[in-house]
Amino acid sequence: MAELKTKLNDASVDDFLNAIKDEQVRQDCWAIAEIMRKATKAEPKMWGSSIVGFGSYRYKYASGREGDWMQVAFSPRKQNISLYITSGFEGRDELLAKLGKHSCGKGCVYIKRLSDIHLPTLRKLINASVKHMLKTNPPEKK
Numbered sequence: 084m085a086e087l088k089t090k091l092n093d094a095s096v097d098d099f100l101n102a103i104k105d106e107q108v109r110q111d112c113w114a115i116a117e118i119m120r121k122a123t124k125a126e127p128k129m130w131g132s133s134i135v136g137f138g139s140y141r142y143k144y145a146s147g148r149e150g151d152w153m154q155v156a157f158s159p160r161k162q163n164i165s166l167y168i169t170s171g172f173e174g175r176d177e178l179l180a181k182l183g184k185h186s187c188g189k190g191c192v193y194i195k196r197l198s199d200i201h202l203p204t205l206r207k208l209i210n211a212s213v214k215h216m217l218k219t220n221p222p223e224k225k
Contacts (some may be wrong), residue, residue, distance in 0.1 A: 086088060087129040088129065088131060090130065090151075091128055091129075091130055091136070091151060091153075092128075092129050092130070093129075093133070093137065094129040095129070096116070096128065096129055098148075099133070099135065100112050100113060100116065100135070100164045103159055104212070106195065106197060107184070108159050108196070109159075109165060110159065110162065111182075111196055111197045112135070112159050112164065113155075114197055115157050115164065115166070115197070116135060116157070116207055117201075118156065118205065118206055119135075119137045119155050119156075119209060120137060120138070122155065122206070122209045122210045122212075123137040123138040123154050123155060123213055124138075125137045125139075125154070126140040127221060128131050128147075128153075128157060129160070130153055131160050133159070134153070134156050134157070134158045134167070135156060135157055135158065136153025136155070136156035136167075137153060137154055137155050137156065138153060138154030138155070138213070139151050139153055139154065140152060140154060140216060140220040141150065141220070144222065153167065154213050154216045155167060155168050155169075155209055155212055155213055155216070162193075163186075163193040163194060163195050164193070164194050164195070164196075165181035165188075165191045165192075165193055166192040166194065166209075167190060167191055167194070167220045168191075168192060168208060168209060168212035169190065169215055170189070170190060171214050171215070172211055172212065172214075172215035174211060175208070175212075178204055178207055178208045178211065179192070180209070181205050182200050182201060182205045182208065183199050183201050183204070183206060184199035184200060184220060185199070186201060192208075201213040202217055207211060
């Protein structure tokens with residue numbers, strides 16, 4: 084079984100975000116980081132070389148494969164900013180309909196810039212995603 088490349092690491096989130104060349108994308112990413120930090124009450128961590136993730140949970144598939152993953156995350160890419168938020172929660176489609184200019188993949192929402200979207204709706208979408216993630220993947224009791 085192939086090993087997952089995207090892993091939590093100790094790289095500096097500040098260094099990563101401050102190195103973004105496009106000033107608008109850099110500012111947008113800092114704003115997204117703050118929204119996600121408030122939603123998860125977790126500090127940002129680097130996952131792999133280019134994903135800023137917040138919170139984590141343990142998953143286990145029926146196949147027996149298991150691992151750790153972030154609750155929500157984002158990554159500035161060449162074409163857009165990828166927002167990694169869960170799907171399958173009630174009200175997601177309605178929130179996406181109000182979000183503004185975006186596109187979707189299986190587990191991602193892609194935006195060009197924050198000025199293209201409705202920020203209060205983005206906050207609701209991220210909060211709902213985190214709530215759903217915690218409900219479906221509760222933290223392990225220690």
